[in-house]
Amino acid sequence: MMNKGLNLIKTLITIAISLVIGIITIALTSSEPLNAIDAFFRGPFSNSYFFGNMLASSIPLILTGLAASIAFSASAFNLGLEGQVYFSALVGTFLAVKLSSLPVFLLIIVVFAASSLAGGLLAAISGYLKAKWNVNELISSLLVSYTIIYVTDFFVEGPFKDPMAGLSASPYFSEKLMFSKILPPSNLHTGIFIALGIVVFMYFVCKKSNLGFEICITGRNKLFSKYAGISIGKIMIISMMISGVLAGLAGMIDVFGIHGRVIRGFSAGYGWNGIAVALIARSNPILVIPAALFFAFLESGANVGSILSDITPEVARIIQSVVFYLVTAEGLLSFIKSRKKVKTDD
Numbered sequence: 001m002m003n004k005g006l007n008l009i010k011t012l013i014t015i016a017i018s019l020v021i022g023i024i025t026i027a028l029t030s031s032e033p034l035n036a037i038d039a040f041f042r043g044p045f046s047n048s049y050f051f052g053n054m055l056a057s058s059i060p061l062i063l064t065g066l067a068a069s070i071a072f073s074a075s076a077f078n079l080g081l082e083g084q085v086y087f088s089a090l091v092g093t094f095l096a097v098k099l100s101s102l103p104v105f106l107l108i109i110v111v112f113a114a115s116s117l118a119g120g121l122l123a124a125i126s127g128y129l130k131a132k133w134n135v136n137e138l139i140s141s142l143l144v145s146y147t148i149i150y151v152t153d154f155f156v157e158g159p160f161k162d163p164m165a166g167l168s169a170s171p172y173f174s175e176k177l178m179f180s181k182i183l184p185p186s187n188l189h190t191g192i193f194i195a196l197g198i199v200v201f202m203y204f205v206c207k208k209s210n211l212g213f214e215i216c217i218t219g220r221n222k223l224f225s226k227y228a229g230i231s232i233g234k235i236m237i238i239s240m241m242i243s244g245v246l247a248g249l250a251g252m253i254d255v256f257g258i259h260g261r262v263i264r265g266f267s268a269g270y271g272w273n274g275i276a277v278a279l280i281a282r283s284n285p286i287l288v289i290p291a292a293l294f295f296a297f298l299e300s301g302a303n304v305g306s307i308l309s310d311i312t313p314e315v316a317r318i319i320q321s322v323v324f325y326l327v328t329a330e331g332l333l334s335f336i337k338s339r340k341k342v343k344t345d346d
Helices: 002-029 033-045 048-073 081-098 104-133 137-157 191-208 210-220 222-227 232-259 270-281 288-308 313-345
Strands: none
Touching: 002 033, 002 313, 033 048, 033 288, 048 081, 048 191, 048 210, 048 232, 048 270, 048 288, 081 104, 081 137, 081 232, 081 270, 104 137, 104 232, 137 232, 191 210, 191 232, 191 288, 210 222, 210 232, 222 232, 232 270, 270 288, 270 313, 288 313
16 A cells, blocks of 8 residues: 555656646747746646547547556556557558448447457567567567558558548548547547446456456566466467557547548557556556546647647647656656566566
8 A cells, every 4th residue: 555655656746847847848948938838737628629639639548558558467568559559440440431331330340349359469469479489579569560550551641542632541431430529629529438438347357357367467476377377478468469459449449539531640659658658557447547638638738838829839749758758767667677576586
């Protein structure tokens, strides 16, 4: 209990330092620092449009944060979230366009099942390589991700490109498949309830099921897991696959809620920010929600600040980067220490 309280204090201090650095950065770069700071911090809550967009931005981060958390729990590191989100959205969109003659309900099931499976299989590659030949999953997942991002770009810019589009994007799928909007004209959609439902479901899987117990035990002490008869290789593959499935859902829900098609690079940052979200939440599925909202607030504050004040988008991105590095540094060190402990026990 004491460790949990100490971890919370560390996280809050890290976030506070990040925000202070953000304030200093704005003050040094803005001709009207007070107005700019006010726009950055209060802008996302100033009206329903900005607030809705902030919540919409949190949806993919909730799912990618949850995806990273599952991998962390097994002492694994899924650096392929970016590619898994992007490619899964392509797979789902392709099926939504090509199988448009199917009944809507059946098509939704097919699309989400296929996109989830696509993300899961991509992540499972790294899990299998780790289990079979002890290939470092950080390297393998990152390499697979980079490769699949270029593959996805190829299809979006070539064979699957909408010839009528003025940008690199796929054709639109039927509007009947799109999620209903909440707080229009903002981007907030009913997919947020699906994301929250997935969080609750994964919480019970992690905390109440045998699979969750085996994942956590394997992540904490591999030697004990061996003596308990748990197949470490199987758990590695399963945890990575679940992580990829969640990343795939993040991509498809974002496309179904906002874009209606795959746009080149639409998911940039979802994976890396998801890792940061998981580190802030310390791999707790429920705490992923406020952590994702925090990162969504930073993004929304940057966007609104550039509209309502003289903050440039570049300065806003710098602030986000500083926050990212400071927030992830402490959590990443903790993860590396726990990983070394697991190897020592092994």
